[in-house]
Every structure is written in C-alpha cells, then in structure tokens.
Amino acid sequence: MPQENDETTFEGRDPPTLFRGSAAECLELAQTTPTPEKRRLYLKMASVWHQMAQRWEKKVSRGGDGRPTRGAADFGEYRDVNRKY
16 A cells, blocks of 8 residues: 655656756767757747746745646746856
8 A cells, every 4th residue: 555655756756857957968978969949949948947836936935835836838938048057
C-alpha cells in the first residue's frame, strides 16, 4: 500500500531543482549548437525552466501546496534570454 507523502517531489527531488537542472541542460546545449536559431531556442527554453522554478518557490513560500495550478504556457513571456542562470 503506498505511503502518504506531504511533499511534492519527482524522482526524489523537488521540482525547482529539476527545473533548474533542465535550464542548465538547455544552457549547455545553447553553448554547443552550431546555429543561432537553435541557440536562441535553447536560451528561451532555459529562461522558461528558470521562471518555472522561481514561480514554484514563490507559490510554496506563500503557503501553496507546491502543485502547479496553470500550464507551462501560462507562465508568461520570455525574459532576458541572454542571462546566465
């Protein structure tokens, strides 16, 4: 019988850690891709992953249960895609 778990985790890690790991992977890919178009895409993806981590942490710090209430597409516009995270 599964045990109750109050924490929201995936593969034993909290979501912001996973999101930041995905952002780091996108940044690595952006540095190694040969085309500017793909570089921009990976940088945008990294930005979105980083924003998701920040929003998750903000929601949890406000007393939320940590579960997203909106889809990834609802997280707003891309910001500062050239910023290093």
